[in-house]
Amino acid sequence: MKRKSCPEEYPITLKVNGYEVAVFQLTNQDLTDWTYGYMFSEGLITKKEEIQSVHFDPECGEIQSIINNEIDIQRTFSQKKYYTAGCGRGITFFSMTDVKQFNKVENQKTYRLSYLLEKRSEFAKNSPLYLETGGMHGACIVKESGDIVIREDIGRHNAVDKVIGHAVRQGLNPNSLLLLTTGRISYEMLSKAAKFGFSVIGSRTAATKQAIQLAKYLNIEMVGYLRGKMAVNYTGKGRIINDIGDSEFEIQRL
Incomplete structure (x- = not known):
């Protein structure tokens, strides 16, 4: 391209x-x-x-x-x-010590793995700055209706701030939202998601060990490498249901 x-x-x-x-x-x-x-x-x-x-x-x-x-x-x-x-x-x-003081997530809403992969694909196809330049990060919130809101930026954490800002301005309830991102999930990315109250975070790439530890502590489901028919579940909180029999769906134990 x-x-x-x-x-x-x-x-x-x-x-x-x-x-x-x-x-x-x-x-x-x-x-x-x-x-x-x-x-x-x-x-x-x-x-x-x-x-x-x-x-x-x-x-x-x-x-x-x-x-x-x-x-x-x-x-x-x-x-x-x-x-x-x-x-x-x-x-x-x-x-990281401050983030441990955030409220733990109580929402137990579940998502099918096929749904996450479908929305990840829709997200990728509707990211105009990335498609134009090949050098942008993006973040996406998926509403309960299935509608998506995408924001893009040169920085992955900036893109996440942008979609959180949209959600705050619109008064959206985090219990009905799913967060997807193109970038690596590090502890400061996890802290942003935790502060807003997302219960499930998905990325097309990896998460750091520190982010995984914090996600487990705060009861957040975190899934990486959402690509094609594969995914890595870093936290195993039971919110992701594998409905694709031949998928590469790994629960990573750290």
Whole structure:
């Protein structure tokens, strides 16, 4: 397949109530969703109503957001930062110890393996930036109706923030949603999913050992290598039903 263009990334500064959080490498698309998702994932907001405004200034490359909750912004931003791995490098204020304090998932909704593979294929076929450039990550939420919402970015964690931001803005219930991603699931990716409350996460590639340990602790089902008729279930929580007899479906014990 001939690619028509190269992926693009921009240095974009996030300011919250005038305080500079950091400069992020982002794809210049769905930035309002990213802002809501990032701030929710990092515990700066707990609901959409706490954001008063979001404004993107393309000339100076700044997202300026005003929030109206009781959070001590200066204290929060002075905490130790953890730089995330991979492309589109970002930061998180949560350590692995912090993530263990998140609420454990109670939702026991099950999914057929064939359904996950079907939605993973639909996700791949409806990712325009990846199809155009071959160099983008994507994240996808699957609703109870089967409808999908896709967001793309140069960074895998940015793409996840974008779909979480969409879900927060729309008031979607995590108990009825499935999260799919193109990227490796590392501990900070798992923390974003856990913060929102997803019970099942699927990826076309691998998960790190630290992410698997956290997922097991938080009772989250995590499935990797969703390709063709194969998958690796890293956590074995019973939410994925293998309905494809000849599939390569492995439950990995770590």
